[in-house]
């Protein structure tokens with residue numbers, strides 16, 4: 001159970017951060033306490049208050065905070081003076097990661113990809129993917145989708161829909177055509193048929209794209225789910241128009257939706273995939289862009305970065321892949337927990353009309369879409385007061401997003417979902433639409 005008495009929260013001194021840290025801080029505003037330690041699905045603040053973590057590093061902690069198995073492997077590696085920084089030189093830690101990633105993830109799924117270690121952020125993996133596609137096809141245009149989020153560096157941000165982030169760019173964001181995502185207009189309009197028509201028509205005004213980039217479940221964009229049928233149709237259109245298909249699996253990958261890659265149930269085979277967030281398994285910065293070997297047109301160091309390939313991340317990622325992805329058992333566990341969460345969200349929503357609150361999402365990437373961002377923010381605020389760290393997503397911040405570690409025990413999930421249910425009911429009771 002989360003600590004129900006959090007009286008000390010409001011007295012927390014955050015002055016240091018107010019005075020010395022930039023205004024750019026964001027999550028800190030939703031959770032104005034000073035966190036100190038963390039274990040599994042729990043965060044503890046400096047006053048010893050305990051919170052269930054349904055944010056989990058925005059999906060970077062799929063195996064929980066300080067996962068004991070990963071931690072012991074990392075401590076052992078450090079204690080033995082294992083190399084920390086090696087640019088992109090070969091190390092035993094890198095070799096172990098590449099071998100395990102191939103043996104436990106790629107080969108069993110019939111996927112043949114080479115691995116590019118990019119700078120250790122999701123956005124840099126996306127930059128590499130876009131650059132590679134443009135260089136291969138010698139075309140500048142990329143198709144991205146409404147509500148997609150791909151990062152905040154200039155190239156990735158051009159493919160991102162969110163106007164709040166785009167507005168900070170300071171220069172025109174070009175080279176991307178945004179098309180409607182799956183069900184953008186409800187089920188009235190087939191958005192792939194729309195895309196195909198635009199690409200078929202040489203007078204549609206769309207420059208022939210090098211690639212399309214897509215999230216199968218839009219994490220920051222509000223838990224919008226692309227159906228397997230839609231993804232297969234997108235793949236078909238990409239093939240027809242000689243475009244590469246990039247799946248940005250930075251948030252939805254690494255098991256978050258139930259399979260290691262989020263696109264597995266659809267049967268598509270993307271040409272390029274980006275992974276980051278939970279790839280290291282331990283919250284250590286790490287990102288890769290993986291692609292078909294025949295697309296590997298990079299010249300040495302063309303896309304480089306001092307911190308590409310982080311040996312501590314190699315160690316914890318390898319430990320995670322061995323521990324959780326050696327067979328299909330973990331996928332069964334994720335499916336059970338996803339069902340538990342889905343049932344609980346449906347039970348919370350069932351007493352209200354769909355335009356007040358409705359369940360959304362897939363796997364352990366589900367939530368509640370609310371009447372407005374104001375309602376969602378009130379739910380999140382009430383949750384935090386009751387000991388649950390949970391955030392919103394969506395174009396108006398209108399979706400309360402459950403992103404717990406995939407290893408969260410069921411009783412902890414139930415405790416958190418009880419808090420979410422109570423907070424939702426209280427927030428709706430207090431809510432007066434504009």
Ligand SMILES: Cc1ncc(COP(=O)(O)O)c(C=O)c1O
Pocket residue numbers: 058120121122123124126149150151152215219220248249250251252276277
């Ligand atoms: C799908 C997706 N792509 C890219 C990114 C950017 O990753 P990073 O914040 O590590 O740059 C994110 C971050 O939330 C994401 O969800």
